[in-house]
Amino acid sequence: MGRPDKAKRAAIARRRSDAIDLRLAGVDWLTIARKLAADPAINSDGVAYPQGYGIERYQKGQEPPTDEALIHAACRDVRKALDERRTELNADVDEMRQLEADRLDRLFFVAYKKAVRDQDLTAIDRTLRIMERRARLLGLDKPTKAELSGPGGGPVHVEHATADELDALIALTAPDAP
Structure with a gap:
């Protein structure tokens, strides 16, 4: 055939x-x-x-x-x-990811040179931001583990709760909660 x-x-x-x-x-x-x-x-x-x-x-x-x-x-x-279609889309995404990584590399080079040569704190911050963005883009950071626990680190006991009650509980246990 x-x-x-x-x-x-x-x-x-x-x-x-x-x-x-x-x-x-x-x-x-x-x-x-x-x-x-x-x-x-x-x-x-x-x-x-x-x-x-x-x-x-x-x-x-x-x-x-x-x-x-x-x-x-x-x-x-x-x-x-x-x-x-999925294969084509994945190839397009991989290509875009590589293009973005190349752009970040070029920006990093400029910021890094200024940070090291001039010891410019703004350039150092910019360099770190580029590094963070590149790590997120390429998946270099280890995933963070999020765990929800009750009083004293024990289990959370929930029998009946509304969505608002659950949102309030999550807000209380969030790392940046007051």
Whole structure:
């Protein structure tokens, strides 16, 4: 069978995008599958959808896929398309993160030189702020552990509480509470 050519890949990408759009619009799986089916006999629009579900069977003149097979194909399509979008998004985020780290490196170099050369307290503060931002961006800081405890370090006993009561309790135990 091999890898589909560029035109087929584009048609498959379009089908997957259409499947996601339909699903987001609240359309049920079987309706999606029939709308995107290759065989006009089962396609809800009565047309042969390019690279639609069951294309191999349609091209061979075989019976169309069962409803269950169509639904499975539509679900698989949406899952694959979402995975591809997630992968692209993660790559974009990684690229942006690297760009921001490079910018911070350039700013750090300028501030660090001034801080060390002139012993300028403002430049030292700016250098530390850049270092803190870079550590947050790249996840270099160890996570802080937050623990809520009752009087004397014991457990907090709550049977019934309103959201306001819980907010007040949290505010009392926050590290920067008065």
